[in-house]
Amino acid sequence: MVARKPGLIARCADAADIQNIVRSASHAGIVTAVRCGGHSLAGFSTCEDGLVIDLSRMRQVKVDENARRAKFEGGCLLSSVDQATQRAGLVFPAGVVSHTGAAGLVLGGGTGWLTRKFGLSIDNVVGYKLVVADGSIVQANEKENPDLFWALRGGGGNFGVVTEFEVKLHPLRSVLIARGIWSDDQMLPAMKRWRDFVCGAPDNLRWDMSLRLAPAIEEVPAHLHGKPVASSVAIWLGDEAEGRTLMKHIFGFGNPEAVSSEVTSYLALQTMADQNFPHGRRYYTKSGYFSSLNDDSIEKLVGSLASIPAGRTQVEMSYLGGAAERVGAGETAFGDRSAPFVLNLLGDWADRARDEEHIQWIRALFASLRPAMKPGVYVNFMSGDEKDRTTEAYSARWQRLVAVKTQYDPTNFFRLNQNIPPNSASGGSQG
């Protein structure tokens, strides 16, 4: 959906290359995009006629097994990090699709299967090395440039090109994963039970719900293909026997179909959704938070399936909380952590002629749910037409972010992102 043709793509091999290109482009005033995995839903990793700093040659990962630390370069995909850390039986908590760029994901916050147990990705970053707008290299960690360190934990690509992340790792090789599908008049009670259960669940459990038309795949019984369903995935990180008992309880409600549970390797978990989000399809999202999910909102969510456009569009509901929620609101630049229910309306279709149909369906559903939601949004789940929500995303943290941006990027050179304009901004507005 983002078809733009940059004038120049700089495939940087190291920090020195990035310094050179940043100095030249900022001196010449060229619109510049930074690209890691290219997954930006808003299309920020490319631009029309300008420059793209492409980091795909910078995918080195160094793991220090004893210290449980890793350093990875700014062009890494999640798969680069997962593969290297798993060789030592360690994990860095990040997202759920392995071809997502680690840099873009981590800079915005980073949520995934391990968030409840180990926190957001940014809660596990101990240091950044970056090239800032004047071309110099800056370190940001608890001791050096602590304000920048704070801003980089959630503030996106606003402050420079991160060439290296230093992160904490945790031991984990496998998880217990269970699935099941509720349909027809069981969807509503299943959603309500999910809502009630997750609030008191242990950090070792992450249980997500997805409302959608069931895909015509082998794992789904044929009589459900194309029908509205509440499809569910739960993962457990602790003792297997304890997890199996819990999964029995979760999927023992009503008569879910296609129920399965198995122990799977961490790498299999991290790649299992890869083929569901291939490059080249059409995607559109709207996202937000609920402090609590009332019956009326659940009824709207389930009721929306009656008009959902055919395709792979879905309503994703997850519950974060856990370790992510225990980090104080002011400790990082990331937006709201206090509203644990995350709604992600994810449009996914193939035919350009159906753009309006999918986008309008998502917008209308979002508007109807909005009054019950808590203001706030995860910047990495924002679409390109939502620039007005950036202040909403950062709310109380906005002025401090503007101050850091003004110090490190006074001309708003890095502006193809969920932009935080500096006080002195005179830059353009392409995006």
Ligand SMILES: Cc1cc2nc3c(=O)[nH]c(=O)nc-3n(C[C@H](O)[C@H](O)[C@H](O)COP(=O)(O)OP(=O)(O)OC[C@H]3O[C@@H](n4cnc5c(N)ncnc54)[C@H](O)[C@@H]3O)c2cc1C
């Ligand atoms: C299929 C799919 C699955 C997703 N799953 C998850 C998930 O599980 N959890 C989650 O939290 N999010 C998820 N997201 C959202 C994802 O976090 C954002 O789209 C993120 O921006 C992707 O990062 P990227 O590096 O791939 O994107 P890019 O488009 O390359 O970059 C995104 C933004 O980051 C900036 N940027 C990239 N690299 C750098 C760098 N080295 N230094 C400075 N700025 C940089 C870019 O300029 C741009 O503004 C998913 C998105 C998609 C499309």
